[in-house]
Amino acid sequence: MSVKVTIDGREYEAREGELLIDVCRRNGIDIPHFCYHPGLGPDGNCRMCQVEFVTERGGRLGISCKAVVTNGMQVLTQSEPVKRARASVEEMLLLNHPLDCPICDKAGECTLQNYYMGHDLKASRQDFERFKKEKALDIGPTLILDQERCVLCDRCVRFLRDVAKDEQLYIAGRGHEAYITTFPGQGVTSPYSLNTVDLCPVGALTAKDFRFASATWFLHTAPSVCTTCARGCSIDVQSKRSRIHRMRPRYNPNVNGYWMCDEGRLNYKFANENRYHHPLCRRGGERYPATHEEAVADVCRLLGLAPGGRHERSSGLRVLVLVSATCTLEEMFLAKRLAKEVLAAPVFAVRHVPDGIEDRLLRRADRHPNTKGAELLGLAVVDFTGVTDEQVVSSLEATLGERGILFCVGFNYEISASMERLVTRAAGIITLCACQTSLSEKADVVIPGLTFAEKDGLLVNFEGHVQQLQVALDRSPTFAPAAQKVRNAPHPKSDWRILADLLVLLGGEANIQSITQVRKAMERSEPAFGGVDLNRVGVLGLRLAGQLGDPGRTGTN
Numbered sequence: 001m002s003v004k005v006t007i008d009g010r011e012y013e014a015r016e017g018e019l020l021i022d023v024c025r026r027n028g029i030d031i032p033h034f035c036y037h038p039g040l041g042p043d044g045n046c047r048m049c050q051v052e053f054v055t056e057r058g059g060r061l062g063i064s065c066k067a068v069v070t071n072g073m074q075v076l077t078q079s080e081p082v083k084r085a086r087a088s089v090e091e092m093l094l095l096n097h098p099l100d101c102p103i104c105d106k107a108g109e110c111t112l113q114n115y116y117m118g119h120d121l122k123a124s125r126q127d128f129e130r131f132k133k134e135k136a137l138d139i140g141p142t143l144i145l146d147q148e149r150c151v152l153c154d155r156c157v158r159f160l161r162d163v164a165k166d167e168q169l170y171i172a173g174r175g176h177e178a179y180i181t182t183f184p185g186q187g188v189t190s191p192y193s194l195n196t197v198d199l200c201p202v203g204a205l206t207a208k209d210f211r212f213a214s215a216t217w218f219l220h221t222a223p224s225v226c227t228t229c230a231r232g233c234s235i236d237v238q239s240k241r242s243r244i245h246r247m248r249p250r251y252n253p254n255v256n257g258y259w260m261c262d263e264g265r266l267n268y269k270f271a272n273e274n275r276y277h278h279p280l281c282r283r284g285g286e287r288y289p290a291t292h293e294e295a296v297a298d299v300c301r302l303l304g305l306a307p308g309g310r311h312e313r314s315s316g317l318r319v320l321v322l323v324s325a326t327c328t329l330e331e332m333f334l335a336k337r338l339a340k341e342v343l344a345a346p347v348f349a350v351r352h353v354p355d356g357i358e359d360r361l362l363r364r365a366d367r368h369p370n371t372k373g374a375e376l377l378g379l380a381v382v383d384f385t386g387v388t389d390e391q392v393v394s395s396l397e398a399t400l401g402e403r404g405i406l407f408c409v410g411f412n413y414e415i416s417a418s419m420e421r422l423v424t425r426a427a428g429i430i431t432l433c434a435c436q437t438s439l440s441e442k443a444d445v446v447i448p449g450l451t452f453a454e455k456d457g458l459l460v461n462f463e464g465h466v467q468q469l470q471v472a473l474d475r476s477p478t479f480a481p482a483a484q485k486v487r488n489a490p491h492p493k494s495d496w497r498i499l500a501d502l503l504v505l506l507g508g509e510a511n512i513q514s515i516t517q518v519r520k521a522m523e524r525s526e527p528a529f530g531g532v533d534l535n536r537v538g539v540l541g542l543r544l545a546g547q548l549g550d551p552g553r554t555g556t557n
Contacts, residue, residue, distance in 0.1 A: 001015075001016045002014065002015060002016065003015075003016050003069055003070060003071035003072075003073075004071055004072065005020070005023060005069045005070075005071075005072075005073045005074075005075065006072075006073070006074045006075065007023070007024065007027070007029060007075045007076075007077060008029070008075070008076060008077055008078060012027055014069045016069075017068055018068070018069050019064070019065060019066070019067065019068060019069070020051070020064040020065075020067040020069050020073075020075065021033065021036060021042070021049055021064040021065045021067075022038070023069055024064065024077070025038070029077060030077075031049050031051070031064050031077060032048045032049060032086060032111075032115050032118070032119060033046065033048050033049040033065060034046035034048050034093075034111065034151055034153040034201050035048075035065070035153040035154055035155065036049060036065040037155055037199060037258075038258070039159075039163070039257060039259070040155060040158050040159060040162065040199075042065035042066050043065070043153075043154055043155075043158065044065060044066045045152070045153070045154055046089070046093075046151065046152075046153055047063060047085075047089050048086060048089050048090070048115065049063050049064045050062065050063055050064070050082060050085045050086060050089075051063075051064045051067075051075050051076065051077050051082055052075065052076040052077075052079045052081055052082050053067070053073070053074070054074035054075065054076060059076065059079070059081060061081060061082065061085055083119065086115075086119040086120075087119050087120045090112075090115055090116055090119050090120035091120055091122075091125075093112065093151045094112075094116065094120070094124070095126060095130070095131075095176070096130045096131045096132075096133075096148065096176065097112070097148070097149060097151075097202075098130070098135075098146075098148045098149060100146070100148075100149060100203070101113065103212075104149070104203045105203055105206045105207075105210060105211055105212065105213075105216070106200070106202060106203025106206070106216075107203070107215065107216065108215060108216035108217040109216050110201070110202055110203060111201035111202060112151065112201060112202045131176055131177065132148065133147035133148045133150075133179050134146075134147045134148070134179070135147070135148055139182050139187050139188050140168075140182075140187035140188035140189055140193060141187075141189065141208075142188070142193050142194055142207060142208055142209070142262055143188050143193055143194075143196070143197070143205055143206070143207065143208065144205070144206045144207075144208060144211060145180065145204060145205055146203070146205075146206070147179040147181070147204065148204075149202050149203050149204040150179065150180050150200075150204035151201065151202050151204075152171060152178055152179075152180070153200075154171065155196070155199040155200065155201070156169050156180065156199055156200060156205060157169045157170055157180070159192075159195055159196055159199055160188070160190055160192075160193075160196065163192070163259065163361070164190045164191075164192040164195075164361065165360075165361075166190040166192075168182060168183065168186065168187070168188045168189065168190060168193075169181070169182060169188060169196075170183065180204065190262075191261050191262050191263065191357070191359070191363065192259060192260075192261055192262060192361065192362075193262055194262045194265050195249070195258075195259050195260070198248055198249070207246070209246065209265075209266060210245060210246045213245050213246075214245050218240050219238040219239065219240055219245060219246075220238065220239050220240065220472075221236050221237070221238050222236065222237050222239075222470055222471065222472035223235075223236060223237075223250055223470055223539055224236070224237045224247075224452065224453065224469050224470055224472055225369065225452070225459055225468070225469050226247070226264040226267070226369070227267075227326055227369040227452045227459070227469075228261075228263055228264040228267045228367060228369070229263075229264070229356060229363060229364040229365075229366060229367050229368075229369065230364040230366040230367075230368060230369060230371055230372065230461055230462040231255065231256065231362050231363065231461055231462065232369050232459055232460075232465070232467055233249055233252075233255060233256035233259075233260040233261075233362065234249065234250040234251070234252035234255055234256060234467065234539075234540070234541075235248060235249055235250050235260060235264070236248050236249075236250045237268075237453050237472035237473075239453070239472055239473050242473050243272050243473075244268040244271055244272060244453055244472070244473065246265070246268075247260075247264070247265050247267075247268055248260075252540050252541070253540075254465055254541065254543065255461065255463075255465055255467070255541070256362055259361070259362060260362065261361075261362055261363050263356065263363070268453070270412065270413070270435055270451070271434075271435075271451040271452070271453045271454070271473070273435075274435050274436040275434060275435060275448070276433070276434065276435070276436065276440070276446055276448035277448060278290065278448070279291065279292055279294070279295035279445070279446060279448060280295075280443070280445070280446040281294060281295055281298045281444070281445055282443075282444040282445070287446075292447070292493075295445055295446075295447050296501075296502070296505065298444070298445045299430050299445055299447075299502065300505075300506070302405050302428045302430060302444060302445065303319060303343060303407070303430075304317050305342070305343075305506055317403050317404075317405065318345070318399065318400055318401045318403065318404040318405070319339075319343050319404070319407060320346060320348075320396065320399050320400050320404055320405070320406055320407070320426075321335055321338070321339040321343065321345050321346070321347040321348070321407045321409070322348055322350050322382075322406060322408045322409070322411075323335045323336075323347065323348070323349050323350065323374070323379070323408075323409045323410060324349075324350055324352060324368075324408075324409065324410035324411045324412070324413075325349050325350060325351050325352075325368035325369075325370055325371045325374055325381065326353070326368050326369060326370060326410055326412065326413070326452075327349075327370060327409060327410035327495070328370065328373075328455070328458055328459060328469065328495075328496065329370065329373045329377065329457065329458040329459070329460065329466075329519075329522065329534075330457050330458065330496040330515055330518045330519065330522075331410060331457065331495045331496050331499060332349065332370070332373060332374055332377050332379060333377060333518065333521070333522050333526070334496055334499035334500055334503060334518065335347060335409050335499055336377060336378075336379060337503055338499060338502060338503050338506075339407075341503070342502075342503065342506045342507060343407070343506075345407075346399055347379060348379065348380050348381070348382045348396075349371070349375075349379040349380070349381045349382070350381075350382050350384055350411075350419070351366070351368050351371060351381060351383045351384060351385050352384045352385065352411065352413065352414075352415050352416055352419055353367040353368060353385065353413050354385050354416065355367060355385050364462060366462065367385075369459045369461070370459045370460060371462070372460045372461060372462050372463075372464060373458070373460035376460060376464075376526070376528035376529070376544070377522075377526055378526070378528075382396070384415065384416050384418050384419040384422075385416060393418055393421060393422060396422055397421075397422060397425050400422070400425055400426055400427075402427070403427045404425070404426050404427055405426065405427060405428045405429070406422075406423065406426040406428070406429045406430070407430045408429065408430065408431040408432070408433070408439060408443075409431075409432045409495065409499070410432065410433060410449065410495060411431065411433050411437060411439050411440070412433050412434050412435040412437065412449075412451060413435075413437065414437050414438060414439075415437065415438060415439050419439075420438065423439060423442060424442075428444045429442055429443040429444055429445075430443065430444065430445045430447075431443040431446055431447070432447045432449050432495055432498055432499070433446070433448075433449050434448060434449045434450055434454075447498055448492055449492070449493075449494075449495040450492055450493075450494055450495060452469055453471075453472045453473045454471060454472070454473045454492070455469060455471060455494045455495065456469060456470060456471060456494070457469045457494075457496065457515075458519070458534060458537065460544070463543070463547060464543060464544040464546075465541050465542070465543050465547070466532075466534070466537055466541050466542050466543075466544060467537065467540075467541035468537045468538075468539075468541070494515075496515060496518060500512040500518065516535050519534035519535050520534075520535070522534060528544065529544075532544065
């Protein structure tokens, strides 16, 4: 049932029982707040969200985060009494706040700063010494606490207690001497601890990983998807000078809500380090930097094929195509076509990152973001995460034979011992990857690819929810930092583009000019994606029909 509420003279429709602050947020009306958060609900302790309720007896002030809308309610959000009340709250919060703004990680995105400019903006009347609290306290593997900056909004306490179900912070003391702290002899060890940094409105909690790394206004932000596990949380990748500095959750009600785990947040350093800049080819037992054209020629030689069409391979030469389950749908689809249409070779999707811990909140044991996508494309998924079925390994070794060639796509993480055994059996290895690994070090041809942060592509999480990676970094030599610039380094190509070029060169499907064409081809040929416009996935993604938790396709742009 809906009700009518009048805010600043304009009538709005709201749901019965809805909080006033939520109605205002939904309609673009700014209500300042510290303790309220849409993922935590109201608390009512900061008093910053005060508004004026118009009644028959005149106006009265009240907090909007606790006010339930009723039919005919009239509210003023910018009246003089409201402005004075908010200025008083702001002044009280600043009484003991340190002047850390020039060195604070929160500067540029600090709620206290923003509200001071909008609701206080006057000189201090304070003529007594500030009450000092502890600074730069190490309270766990990921967090630094500055008690002086804290405004006691209680968000961090409520998140760990009510959402993460791991209560590790509390408010001690009374009055102006109250402070946030850990329980005696304990620290904050929750696998979701870094969400408290996002929740903290004033920089009292900072991340060790990002502390003093960059001013926030220098960061470039791009929407993307976390590739750490099969959940595929929606994230923002924040970078500067072609290096990722941090990743934060991006609200998606269909996948991760407002949160993400610490492991996912910190799983970006591999994209900054140990990268391939040139193709590598092996000649006479030694590897040397090569041009892209030379590398492609060596790929054709190893595969026993020549550009322009199919050719019979020499007797006994076999090819096995392995695609990492961390690859995008487009890369898997093109690798499948290359294997089937040109190489006449078996192709498998591979789980090679060891399983992690699964919990009731977000984390999944499967550390591959696109295992579901591989299954929907009809690829057999081989588990090389550690304890691998001996029969599976033996079967793949038999497929390789004595002179087998491994064609590996997207292996940017280390491989397990069981996969290592298969690799050592191969007579030749071709790998398309972005990062140096034990697999790429053994390869006869290495063609540099891109990581999740540098390419466009689709991933399908364990529930069948399709999301899109977007380019967050520019890896061209022009924009690469000085430490990473390589003389005559070619502009890197996307993995899907390299596979598409090979497919065309070796006589497969022609005229693949864009990633949109690849997606159209998937829609036409793959039953799981029939009737789905993969080029209109949108920032929140879409759920495929018949998948877990959703009876039909829904898209959000």
